[in-house]
Amino acid sequence: MSALGELSRLKKGAKGERTQNKAAFVFLAPWLLGLLAITIGPMLISLYLSFTDYNLIQSPNWIGLDNFTRMLHDTRLMNSLRVTFTYVIVGVPLQLGLALFIAMVLDRGMRGLAFYRSVFYLPSLLGASVAVAILWKQMFGTTGLVNQVLALVGIQGPGWISNPSTALGSIILLHVWTFGSPMIIFLAGLRQIPVMYYEAAEVDGANKWQRFWKITMPLLSPIVFFNLVLQIIGAFQSFTQAFIVSGGTGGPADSTMFFTLYLYQKGFGQFDMGYASAMAWVLLLMVGALTAINFFASRFWVFYDD
Structure with missing residues (x-):
């Protein structure tokens, strides 16, 4: 039984x-x-x-690698790569640097921390929205708020958005302004660093700069790496800011022609969907390759405290 x-x-x-x-x-x-x-x-x-010639109307026609070989001779695409890499290389470090600085200021334990944390995080929620991009375009226009403030001190500001030498910088500034998300992550990481390390270093005579480089940065390096990977991926995917600020043209003089914006123009402006699909896969491969490089390089500078 x-x-x-x-x-x-x-x-x-x-x-x-x-x-x-x-x-x-x-x-x-x-x-x-x-x-x-x-x-x-x-x-x-x-x-x-991506291996076809397709215009949304006729059936796709197989052309093999022709779309990819066309890219090698597309001067506007090469310019869009230059603009995008400039945006990423300049914007991401500045954004992370500002986020880390604000996080360290908030980590000191000021009154109303929850309020300031929410205020600083708010731009990250709105930074990629159409409304904020329109507001940014108005602020940096010829008669915008920025030039009005400069006029108060006798400075005649240029048309930041309409000037090829400053248009991309204006969009990079918008990207830097959306530092809230990495700031919150940095702040969480700073709260996990034991205070005894700083106390021991202070007893040994280490100044603030030495404590930052010898304690804060090594112990915070996994968080820096995490934010770096996420922000690089996000920066390569940026589209709304350039589309709204330039009116969808990538101007002036293609100075704000992001890779994603050029892809949009090819796919939905010229209906060259085959070429646009090939561009999308090139973007995926670029982001994947850079992410792999970051993971490989992290072995040499990211410190994991067991």
Whole structure:
């Protein structure tokens, strides 16, 4: 009887486990369908279209690697790469530097910390929105708020957005202004550094600069690496700011022609979907390669305190 009872118990347990598995699949089904229909499916279709000549009207015509070889001779695409890399190389370090500075100021424990933290985080929520991009365009226009403030001290400001030498800088400034998200992450990381390290270093005579480079940065390096990877990926995907500020043209003189904006123009302006799909995959490969390089380089400067 004991053997039969044990066998019956095992059968009931197996049946209950199968029931739980079915319930899990039912709850996961919407996510799996979304993954296939919204992510994997369109990616596979765009991969196929990248090897075709497709204009949204006629059927795709297979042309092999022609779209990719065209890129090597596309001067506007090369300029868009230059603009995008300038935006990333200049904007991301400035944004992270400002975020770390503000986080260290807030980490001192001032009154109303929750309020200041919310205020500084707010631009990150609104930075990529159309409304903020329009506001930024108005502020840096010829008669915008920036030039009005400069006029109060007798300075005649240029048209920041309409000047090829300053238009990209204005968008980079908008990117730097959205430092709230990495600031919150930095602040959380700073709160995890034991105070005893700073106390011991102060007893040994280390000044603030030495404590920053010898304690804060090594222990915060995993957080810096995390923010760096996320912000580089996000910067390469920037589109709304350049589209709104330049009116969708990438001007003046293609000075704000981001890679994503040029991709949009090719795909939805000229209906060259095959070429746009190839550009999208080139962007994916670039971001993937840079992320891999960052992970490899992190071995030499990221310190994990066990």
